[in-house]
Amino acid sequence: MSWVECSLNEIGSFKNGLNFKKDQMGSGYPLINVKDITSNILLRSKMLDLVDVSIKGKSASYLAEKGDVFFVRSSVKREGVGMVGMLDDDEKKTVHCGFVIRFRPKQDIIYSRFLLYLLSSPYWRESVRNLSGGTAIINVSQGALKTLSIKFPISLQTQKRIADILSAYDDLIENNLKRIKLLEQAAQNIYKEWFVNLRFPGHENTPINEETGLPEGWEYGVISHLCKFKSGYAFKSKHWKKEGNPVIKIKNINNNTVNIADSDFVDDEVAEIANKYELFPGDVIIAMTGATVGKVGLIPKIDKRIYLNQRVGLFRPLSKENDNIVLVFSFFLTDDSQQQVLNFAQGAAQPNISGSEIGNIKLNIADSKVLSLFNKMIKPSFDLIQSLYGQNQELKAARDILLPRLMNRTIAA
Numbered sequence: 001m002s003w004v005e006c007s008l009n010e011i012g013s014f015k016n017g018l019n020f021k022k023d024q025m026g027s028g029y030p031l032i033n034v035k036d037i038t039s040n041i042l043l044r045s046k047m048l049d050l051v052d053v054s055i056k057g058k059s060a061s062y063l064a065e066k067g068d069v070f071f072v073r074s075s076v077k078r079e080g081v082g083m084v085g086m087l088d089d090d091e092k093k094t095v096h097c098g099f100v101i102r103f104r105p106k107q108d109i110i111y112s113r114f115l116l117y118l119l120s121s122p123y124w125r126e127s128v129r130n131l132s133g134g135t136a137i138i139n140v141s142q143g144a145l146k147t148l149s150i151k152f153p154i155s156l157q158t159q160k161r162i163a164d165i166l167s168a169y170d171d172l173i174e175n176n177l178k179r180i181k182l183l184e185q186a187a188q189n190i191y192k193e194w195f196v197n198l199r200f201p202g203h204e205n206t207p208i209n210e211e212t213g214l215p216e217g218w219e220y221g222v223i224s225h226l227c228k229f230k231s232g233y234a235f236k237s238k239h240w241k242k243e244g245n246p247v248i249k250i251k252n253i254n255n256n257t258v259n260i261a262d263s264d265f266v267d268d269e270v271a272e273i274a275n276k277y278e279l280f281p282g283d284v285i286i287a288m289t290g291a292t293v294g295k296v297g298l299i300p301k302i303d304k305r306i307y308l309n310q311r312v313g314l315f316r317p318l319s320k321e322n323d324n325i326v327l328v329f330s331f332f333l334t335d336d337s338q339q340q341v342l343n344f345a346q347g348a349a350q351p352n353i354s355g356s357e358i359g360n361i362k363l364n365i366a367d368s369k370v371l372s373l374f375n376k377m378i379k380p381s382f383d384l385i386q387s388l389y390g391q392n393q394e395l396k397a398a399r400d401i402l403l404p405r406l407m408n409r410t411i412a413a
Contacts, residue, residue: 002154003409009146012105016073016142017096018062020051028052032064032096034072035292037085038262039254040177041116042170043070045092053095064102066090067112069119071128071145074099076290077251078138079262082128086116101142110152114159117166118150121407162406169399176388176395183381184256184333191330194374195364201373217367223331224359226324228316231288231355232308233277240264245271248279249309250287253297256333257389258285260302261396271307279306279314281386284329286313286358293351294341296332298382300389313358326375326382331363 008014017032025031030048037043055063064070064087072083087094096102105112118124131144153159194200198215206215214220223229235247246263253259266274279285283299289311299306308314317323331337340361345351366374 003151004154005149005151006109007147007149008103011109011150012103014142014145015061015102015104017098017100017102018051018053019098020053024052026050026052029055030092030094032070032085032087032094032100034075034080034097034099035254037070037072037083037100038080038251039259041085041120042088042174043085044089045087045094046089048094051095051097055093055095062095064094064096065104067105067107069103069105069112069116070096071101071103071119071140072099073101073141074137074139076137078129078132079125080251081132081138081140082125084116084119086112101140101145103145108156111156111159111163113163113167114152115150117163117403118152118407121404123404123407124148124150165406166399166403169395169402173392173395176392180257180385180388183385187326187330187378187381188333190374190378191327192334194370195331195366196334196336198364200366200370202370214364215366217369219365221363221365222359223315223328223361223363225365227318227328229355229359230314230316232310232312232314233274234310235266235270235274235307239266239270241267244268245305245307247307247309248285248297248299248312250290250292250312253285253287253292253295253312256296256298257392258297258299260300260304260306260393261400263306266307271305274307277308277314279308281390282325282382284315284325284332286315286332287311288313288354288358289352290350293345293353294332294338296329298329298386298389300393301386302390302393313355324371324375326378327371329382330374330378337361337363 028050030045031051032043032048036048066087066089068087070085070087072080075081105115127148128140128145131148132138132140203215208214209216212218212220242265244265244267246260247266248258248263252263279299281299281301284296285299285308286296287293315325315328317325341353342351344357345353
């Protein structure tokens with residue numbers, strides 16, 4: 001098998017992304033953003049946020065094509081720079097933001113999906129990080145990326161064979177994500193129907209309280225009436241290790257799950273000091289700072305001891321008999337919860353919400369019978385979501401072990 005070495009500039013072209021204002025979000029073209037790349041290497045237009053921009057004349061050059069590869073250009077963390085994703089469909093015209101760089105491979109030289117996996121390898125990621133610069137925001141430029149060289153098989157057939165081996169893992173991950181999306185949407189819909197529209201089982205025979213306008217036995221309440229809440233442990237920079245016990249930071253929360261694979265680590269000695277902040281399968285956590293403020297994550301079922309970092313909050317049951325975490329998770333999937341978080345978080349350079357403010361987020365609280373019925377109905381879906389997320393963590397780990405072996409030719413494709 002013959003391999004060749006080329007710079008990225010020799011095998012494709014680069015394009016910086018579009019800049020826009022926040023009020024342009026919500027409609028228009030699907031937008032590839034940093035958060036999309038950090039959560040999944042395969043990007044699909046229907047899963048992206050929308051931005052209202054004009055694509056005419058020269059601006060049409062910003063339109064992405066299936067097989068385009070995207071680099072994270074700017075990140076608050078050094079490890080985020082250079083992460084890659086690939087647009088895997090052409091269902092809708094798609095654009096990318098200014099914090100992302102597009103790379104369009106020459107398809108007669110290199111197979112896009114093979115390139116995606118190659119650029120995801122630890123060696124490549126470290127090479128990009130070594131070219132990055134900045135203090136508050138870490139950046140990598142087009143010019144720097146153009147100089148980097150990669151080695152790949154001359155044969156497109158060999159490239160495709162390697163990519164197909166790795167794609168089998170991503171196909172399973174994608175199927176699990178689709179199932180999770182349906183389960184979460186169902187939980188959200190049932191929550192809205194029962195607790196917002198007040199069409200819960202037996203609502204026809206439940207009188208309405210004239211003073212509150214709610215069914216008898218219900219009340220206007222806040223999150224702290226349903227669960228306990230605490231922030232994570234303030235680990236110090238000297239605590240971080242390259243391996244050990246994973247610590248969940250804000251960066252690990254995306255799309256209602258927690259990406260364990262991208263964690264920082266502490267050793268057993270530090271973990272013992274922070275033992276009160278250990279996380280368990282089924283725990284629901286929330287980002288308290290930054291662009292993802294208010295987004296929740298569900299700790300999957302995995303065989304590791306995991307710990308919680310500061311500025312990430314944790315919801316826990318009031319008691320074993322009074323466990324409403326399933327309801328809390330379902331509530332934070334709704335637009336109303338996210339809007340309340342944003343209302344609290346406004347007014348600072350960086351969005352930020354405190355534990356007491358999270359505890360004061362408002363919602364309708366049903367009587368104990370309806371609460372119990374909802375939790376029992378949604379709990380099987382909640383458990384399945386945990387299990388599917390856990391499977392995805394294991395699939396990603398297996399893929400990432402196989403990836404460098406294929407690229408280093410220690411395993412024949």
